[in-house]
Amino acid sequence: MKFNDRLKFLRKENKFSRDDLANKLGISYSTIAKYESGTREPDFETLEKISNIFEVSIDYLLGQDTSYSELEHYKNKISTEFPDIDLMFKDMESLTAEEMKEVYEYIKFKMSQKKQ
Template identity: 35%
Template sequence: MATLGSRIKNLREKHDIKQVDFAKKIGVSNVVLSRYESDERKPDYEMLQAIADFFEVSTDYLLGRTEIKNLNNDSNNEEFETWMNDPRSKILFKEFNESSEEQKEALLKMWEILKSQGKL
């Protein structure tokens, strides 16, 4: 499971920002940021929110409570609502949810094959 520190570090690296530069942007020392990233220290609420705002992710994502980076993204909400209102999605979700782990893995592999062949 990803930790708060690893999520901060991964986001910083994904955005190609040096640790010292990001520390300056959020108003902490490089040492403090290093401790956040190594899980030796936890940011307070205001700092957690500042980090989330900087990377445009939710605090829930940073805290590992969800894998969805931004719950308030309008395009994500529209896509999700469209998907949820499609009766086929409900069938797919129900069938997938009731499948064994082995069946789920097989379905995911088939999905990847179809995507790689341009059929999705």
């Protein structure tokens, strides 16, 4: 997969519009469109920003590394074991900040029990 395809994939996977990504990078919508069409390539500084936003390596963006981020690996592993987890995370959007904190604290508690 080429850079333009990976960028488009990552943007859609993370539910960013072209405008969203352009704003995060401090560049124009049309520049993102050119990156995704393959008519323009980013400079190194922009590549670094893109890799940080999507938590992937520059090598991955450039097609030199086929591995995804470690976080994506764990997400895929959990999704395989618990196919409904994506729906659960989507439903969690309706929780208040306090309720989300409770969920987070419970997960931390369960992890600490496992370490003992």
